Amino acid sequence: MTLGDFTSASGFVFLVLLPTFGSLIALFCTVALVKQIAPNSWLRFCAWEVARKSRSKAHFNPELSRIFCELVRRADSDLLILEIGCAGGANLAAFPANSELLMLDINPYCEQYLRKNLEKYSHLSLKQFICGSAEKISQVPSCSVDVVVSSRTLCSLNESKALKEIFRVLKHNGKLVFEEHVLSDVSLWRLVQNFLSLNRISATLFFGCRSNKDIVEAIEKAGFQNLSVKRKKPRNSLVGRLQPYVVGTATKP
Numbered sequence: 001m002t003l004g005d006f007t008s009a010s011g012f013v014f015l016v017l018l019p020t021f022g023s024l025i026a027l028f029c030t031v032a033l034v035k036q037i038a039p040n041s042w043l044r045f046c047a048w049e050v051a052r053k054s055r056s057k058a059h060f061n062p063e064l065s066r067i068f069c070e071l072v073r074r075a076d077s078d079l080l081i082l083e084i085g086c087a088g089g090a091n092l093a094a095f096p097a098n099s100e101l102l103m104l105d106i107n108p109y110c111e112q113y114l115r116k117n118l119e120k121y122s123h124l125s126l127k128q129f130i131c132g133s134a135e136k137i138s139q140v141p142s143c144s145v146d147v148v149v150s151s152r153t154l155c156s157l158n159e160s161k162a163l164k165e166i167f168r169v170l171k172h173n174g175k176l177v178f179e180e181h182v183l184s185d186v187s188l189w190r191l192v193q194n195f196l197s198l199n200r201i202s203a204t205l206f207f208g209c210r211s212n213k214d215i216v217e218a219i220e221k222a223g224f225q226n227l228s229v230k231r232k233k234p235r236n237s238l239v240g241r242l243q244p245y246v247v248g249t250a251t252k253p
Helices: 003-037 039-054 062-074 110-118 159-169 187-198 201-205 215-221 238-242
Strands: 080-084 100-105 125-131 145-151 170-181 225-232 245-251
Touching: 039 110, 062 145, 062 170, 062 245, 080 159, 100 110, 110 125, 145 159, 159 170, 159 215, 170 215, 215 225, 215 245
Parallel strands: 080 100, 080 145, 100 125, 145 170
Antiparallel strands: 170 245, 225 245
């Protein structure tokens, strides 16, 4: 390919994506304005939206069920599970019977949807809903939790602080089960991800998400061992390509 061909191709891609980016910028400005003038209304909408997605089978990741089946097989007692960023409880169907749950979310309006969703899962017991950030989980004692679940949540936090807290609350040989956004394998999409993340466009539109982080490396640096990671192909959509993810586990030694 000559330089002229490359320039022409780049120009074509830019023209194709321009309307999409224009729509994103317009949506970004609208959301930023709503968050400023009506923050509680925005939080209520976010809670409703994630609860709506929680009821969708397409949102559920069967890989988490497989991971929990393996954890239960190896466990000698029922599990105490802490889920950070629990929202409306999209992962409840993956949790094994007789588990006790500590469910944490920074949005207080998620609790009503979570409790409503829990009515379908009589084999699970909600020990406590914690309204707060995973960067400081003062309500949970050190070395008290069997499993911590993070489902597309670390990408919206200071991951170093959150992982330090997760490491603290887990028991010896406790598991971190994660489903997190990562950088795309495709250079063009990585460029777009970096642009949207650095300008906080994705954080504003996608509930704080910054998908250009290296979450797996952050988990290793936090002291976890025995990482098992599987990269998942994005859905065939713009949002899916901008937010590919990995599913995996890590162990607190």
